Amino acid sequence: MPPAADALWRAGQRRRRRNVMAISATAPGAAAVATVLAFTLGGGPGTPSGHGGSVGGATGATGSLALSTPIQFKQVARAGGPRCPTSINPMTGRAISGASFACIRFTGTGMTVTRLQSARVQRGPGGHRYQIDIRLTAADARRFATLTRELAASTARATSLRSSPTGTSSPTRW
Amino acid sequence: MAAITTGRAAIPGFATQPQAEFFLATLLNG
Numbered sequence: 552m553p554p555a556a557d558a559l560w561r562a563g564q565r566r567r568r569r570n571v572m573a574i575s576a577t578a579p580g581a582a583a584v585a586t587v588l589a590f591t592l593g594g595g596p597g598t599p600s601g602h603g604g605s606v607g608g609a610t611g612a613t614g615s616l617a618l619s620t621p622i623q624f625k626q627v628a629r630a631g632g633p634r635c636p637t638s639i640n641p642m643t644g645r646a647i648s649g650a651s652f653a654c655i656r657f658t659g660t661g662m663t664v665t666r667l668q669s670a671r672v673q674r675g676p677g678g679h680r681y682q683i684d685i686r687l688t689a690a691d692a693r694r695f696a697t698l699t700r701e702l703a704a705s706t707a708r709a710t711s712l713r714s715s716p717t718g719t720s721s722p723t724r725w
Numbered sequence: 726m727a728a729i730t731t732g733r734a735a736i737p738g739f740a741t742q743p744q745a746e747f748f749l750a751t752l753l754n755g
Binding site for chain 2: 616
């Protein structure tokens, strides 16, 4: 998984921009699930310190959390070469220079999350870096399951989705 | 392959805890 968070954070210090970052899912046996987190950083000048209280504690928050910027989970059809035609680094939104960067191609299927059940900062698996562990609401967890099930069924092309009875539990296409 | 049913995901790659906390605050509070 590319260590893109540092680049995102630095970018957020300068101006608002749309970023796309691959995330890891924490389900045994589903390592090949490839969703992508897309969001806008509302960064202005400042330092990264002093925000612990604003998130309900030094390392996280629980309860039904409203997101200021919705998170989009997108299925990834393929990641890697050849380079994207636009030559834009998907992690930073900047033009690629020098060595090529893995190009992420989406299937066109995804879902948008506007609330979380909880979010917290924790050490990464290697213990040297940090990650944000998020838990989706029950309704979004069902949509997420559908999204990843669709991906497991077809990893290299866009998929046609079934509509749920309520119309609210299926991923969307865009 | 099984679908993810736990509803958990991780945004990885922060070098320091303050960076991760700042990012989380931005995500929640703008």
